[in-house]
Amino acid sequence: MHGLLRRLFAPRWQHPDPEVRLKALDQLDPQQPEQQLALKQLAQDNDSTIQLAALLALDDLTELVNALPKHHQDEAWFNAICQRLCGTQGHTDLQKRQAIVAELSEPRLLNAIALQGDNLNLRLTALEQLTDENDLVHQACHNGVAAVRHQAAQRIESEENLKKLLKEARRDRQVIRHAREKLTQLRNDAEWLAEQQAQREHLLAQLEQHARAPWEPLYGGRFRHLEREWQRLSHPPSVDQEQRFHQALLSCRKTLHHHETQEQARLQSIAHREEIERTRDQLLEGIEETLEGLTHAEQLTVQDIDSLRAQRQLLSQRWQSLSDQHPPGDTTQQRYSNALKRYEACMEAWQRWQAVSSDIETAIANQDNAAVAKYVKQCAWPKHLTPPALLTHAKALKVADDASKPSPAATLNALSADVDNFEHLLERGAFKSASRLYQRLKPSVEELTGEEAKPLKARVKQLSARLAELRDWRGFVAGPKREQLCASIEALADDHHMAEAALDRHHRQLVKEWKSLGDAAANREQSARFRAASDRIHERLASWREQLNQERDANLKGREALCEQLETLLDQPAEDADPDILREIRDKARHQWRHYSPVPRDQSETVGRRFGAIRHRLQALIDQRAEQIASQKRLLIEQAKRLLDDTEQPLAARITHTKQLQQQWRALGRAPKGEEQALWKAFRHTCDQLFAQRDAHKHEQAARQQQTLDQLQILIDEMDSWQPTQAKESAILDTYLNSISQLEPLPRNRRSDGMQRRLSGIIRAKRERLSRLEIAHTVQQWQTALPLINAHLAADQQALAGEQPHAIDAKEVLSEGLPTIFTEAHQQRNHARLTTSIPLSAEKHAELEDSLARLRVHLSLLALGSVKQRDEPLRLAIQVERLNEGINNERNRSDEIIDILASLMALGPMPDPLWRKEAEEFNHLFNHLARVPHP
Structure with missing residues (x-):
């Protein structure tokens, strides 16, 4: 009962029946607060028709737009919103509508507002929200406002839609012109992009080919030119192109770096070779100066011989080491051989002297002049070599052997010379020789009498004191030193952790120091200790030395095998052998020679000389092949010069031939050092002159083409300004065409193409006008002959009427003639x-x-x-x-x-x-x- 009463007494706008509610809605006044509230409740109704009617009654445009997504299939909603946003219905102010339109995203609604809006800004706002170019094309073609059409046309970017716009836009010439300009721009951009891509691909192909090519003198310049050309292109490359470019870049830089490394190594090798030559010269100069000094010295001493022997040993070691690195020249080798001969002669004379020196000393002490003469003759001392002091004294005694007994003054002078020799021996520290000479001098000096002998006796006494001091000092120093050396060698023998090489080196040093002590403070116990420790070390190093000898033998065999391989190569060299490959063989052989080290000392010099001779032959072969290449390159230079001077042959053919010569140049190897650069400069200078002629010809041709185009432009402008008024003026057009034909052939470029297109259009227009003028003239002649035609018609009618047919005389009818x-x-x-x-x-x-x-x-x-x-x-x-x-x-x-x-x-x-x-x-x-x- 309660529900029935509520339905009976409830307002009609709350009736369950939608039709009743809709009819009641028409009676509601939105100006009344209660009815406005009812309308707001109806705006939330489940029925879309009632909801739409309530919102329209409230004139609530915002809610209408917000509810549109739920009713996007309802045409009534769409039309209502469209009419109110466009301003044909409702009372919403323009700013609010414009703000709502700015938030819209429905293309259909935006299109309708752009076409039907009551304000330009409203239409433009709707147009701004449109994103589909098809909608923009529609607006540009069918919108009734020119500003909207133009704005829409400006936003169209795709070529397809621009073509569509150009086809459909028949109302607005500005839109058509804009579409045509944009299409032209797109085509130009596409052509420019294609050109950029083509240039990049061309540069990439050149750069990749350049990266695969070997180094040549122009390699770096071409690489930098290609890199600059790549950077000069404004359009960015693709990812694949960028990767290819960087890969080719790395390859080119690797080639350049490899060449720079080789060049630096070559320069270092040259500097090292020069340093070796300087060292050789210094070594040779040193031993030559020493040998020369022995010929001009006052007397020859043991110290001089020891110094010469040490210098010879140093020379031999350094000479072999330097020869392993770089063989000496013939002149240097000859100097070395001569120095060795002089050294051998000197050492042989010294050895002969050492064999008889003690005997001569004894004979002089015994005053046995016959024995002295015998030993002097047996010594056979060379005349060019300064003799020792004792030998000089012996020779003096030999000269006086057959003379009478010397005078006291001569005896005093001879003893004085012996005392000088005695003093010299003391200064040198030659204790044994000085002691023997003192024993011989002492009796003779003691026998002297007189005032003249007193200074000599005093001097001998003083020197004897020095001899005793030297004896004491040697014993004082040598005793502890010997004990130290014994302890050191015993400790060395007991050290089982030291490497064999270090053990051998320390052992040799200790033995050398022990021998340097001579007989000073010598005793059998220390000598036995030292010899026992040394023998223990020898036993320990026996296996290592055997292994070292085997290694030296293996290295010797390796060097001999290397020499055999090189000799086989040099005995049968290829006629077209590349000198660069031969240089590589030479460098690798030198590296292998150093690897096979050390070798036995007794055979080191022999195999070294063999390898040096092989190196000389190999270098001679390299120089020979390099000289052949230099000759071929000189022929290429001559051919390039002939091409430069040949004016009868076309320039293009000469340029092609020059490029072929450049390829032949690159295919050849390198000429001798120093000559390669000179030949390359000459060849490059000649090629540059040819290419300069080509560039000058191109500039001249471009200037002629520009002049031709300027003349053509003048003729085109004259033709364009000429307007024929009679049909007989076609001769003027033929004159223009004859003048233009004399300018052919025209260059192929964008300006020429544009001028030819314009010229074709002008010629077509002029021919069309002349044709129209000729047709008009023909029709005028027809109209002039109309009286004659009328006379014929009249005569035809008379004949058809049955009268006698007669002919018409044109002269009688026409005053001007037919x-x-x-x-x-x-x-x-x-x-x-x-x-x-x-x-x-x-x-x-x-x-x-x-x-x-x-x-x-x-x-x-x-x-x-x-x-x-x-x-x-x-x-x-x-x-x-x-x-x-x-x-x-x-x-x-x-x-x-x-x-x-x-x-x-x-x-x-x-x-x-x-x-x-x-x-x-x-x-x-x-x-x-x-x-x-x-x-």
């Missing part, structure tokens, strides 16, 4: 009137009617380009005839019109009704053809 093109037609008309049977048969009448219609249709095709629907069959037949006639002979419009007019004049006898039926259409066509086009 035009030549109609003379034959006039005669044919008279002949037809005189020969046609009267009255006309139905077939003749139909034939005349058909011929007249065909002439009208044909003339309409030429004048208007179209015919009436009823004349379509005739048009097709005429078109077929025109095509058949045009296969063998192409005719222009003027000739066809002349033929039509002549046929029209010759057609007769013509009944007046038939003529009047077509006369008006003919007059209309004649008036159209007689119009002269405006300039």
Whole structure:
């Protein structure tokens, strides 16, 4: 009961029936607060129709727009929102509508607002929200506001939509022009992009080919040129192109780095070789100066011989080491051999002297002059070598052997010389020799008497004290030293952790120091200790030395095998051997030679000389092949110079031949050092001169082409400004065309293409105007001959009426005379009137009617380009005839019109009704053809 009462007494806008609620909604006033509240409740109704009506009654545009997504299929909602946003209904102000439109994303609604909006800004706002270019094309073609059309056209970017816009936009020329400009820009951009891509691909191909090529003198310059050309392109490369570019870049830089490394190594090798030569010269100069000094010294001493021997040992070691690195030249080797011969001669003389020196000393002490002479002769001391002091004294005694007993003064002088020698021996520290000489001098000095001998005795006494001091000092120093050396060698023998090489080195040093002590403070116990420890070390190093000897033998065999391989190569060298490969073989052989080290000392010098000779032969072969390459390169330079001087041969052929010469140059190896750069500079200078001629020719050709284009531009401008007024002015057009033909062939570039397109358009326009003028002139001649045509019609009517047919005289009818093109037609008309049977048969009448219609249709095709629907069959037949006639002979419009007019004049006898039926259409066509086009 309660629900029934509530339904009975509830307001009608709350009725369960939607139709009742809808009718009640129409009675609600949104100005009344209670009714406005009811409308707001109805705006939330489940029925979309009631909800829409409530929102429309409230004029709540915001809620309408917000609810649109739920009712996007409802046309009523869409139309209502569209009408209120466009301003045709509702009272929402413009700013609010514009703000709502700025938030919209529904394309259909935005299109409708852009087409129907009541304000320009509202339409532009809706247009801004559109993103689909198809919608923009629609707006640009069909919007009623020009500003909206232009704005929409400016936002279209794709080529397809621009073509569509160009095809459909018939209302706005600015839109068409904008679409055409954008299409042109797109095409230009596409061409530019394609050109950029093509240039990048071309540069990439060149760079990749350059990366695979070997190094040459122009390698770095070409690489930098290609890199600059790549950087100069403005369009960014693709990822694949960038990767390829960087890969080729790395390869080129690797080649350059490898060459720089090789060049640096070569320079270092040259510097090292020069350093070796300087060291050799210093070593040779040192031993030569020493040997030369022995010939000019006052006397030869043990110290001098020891110094010479040490210098010879150093020379031998350093010479072999330097020869392993770089063989000496012939002159240097000869100097070395001569120095060795002088050294050997000196050492042999010294060895002979050492063998007899003690005997000579004893003989002198015993005053046995005969023995002294014998030993001096046995010594056979060279004349160029300074003798020792004792030998000089012995020679002096030998000279005085046959003389009488010397005087006291001579004896005093001889003893004085011996004392000088004694003092010299003490200064040198030669204890043994000094002691022996003192024992010999002491009795002789003690036998001297007189005042003259006192200084000599005092001097001998003083020197004897020095001899005793030297004896004491040697014992004082040598004793602890010997004990130290014994302890050191025993410790060395007990050290089982030291490497064999270090053990051998320390052992040799200790033995050398022990021998240097001589007999000072010598005792058997220390000597036995030292010898036992040394033997223990020798036993320990026996296996290592055996292994070292085996290694030296293996290295010797390796060096000999290397020498055999190189000798085999040098015995049968290839005629076209590349000197670069030979240089590589030389360097590798030198590296292997150093690897096979050390070798046995007794065979080191022999195999070293063998390897040095091989190196000389290999270097000679390298120099020979390099000289052959230099000769070939000189021939290439001569060919390039002949090409430079050959003016009869075309420049393009000479440039091609020059490039072939450059390829041949790159295929050859390197010439000798120092000559390669000079040859390359000469060849490059000649090639540069040829290429300079090519560049000058290109510049000259470009200047001529520019001049030709300027002349063509002048002719085009003159043609464009010239406007023919008579048909006979076609000769002027022929004159222009002859002048243009003299400028051909034209260069192929964008300017030339544009000028040719403009020229074609101008020529087409001028020919069209001349053709129109010629047609107008022909029609004027027809109109001049109209009295004659009327006379023919009158005569035809008289003949058809039964009167006697007669011919018309053109001179009597026309005051100016009949035009030549109609003379034959006039005669044919008279002949037809005189020969046609009267009255006309139905077939003749139909034939005349058909011929007249065909002439009208044909003339309409030429004048208007179209015919009436009823004349379509005739048009097709005429078109077929025109095509058949045009296969063998192409005719222009003027000739066809002349033929039509002549046929029209010759057609007769013509009944007046038939003529009047077509006369008006003919007059209309004649008036159209007689119009002269405006300039």
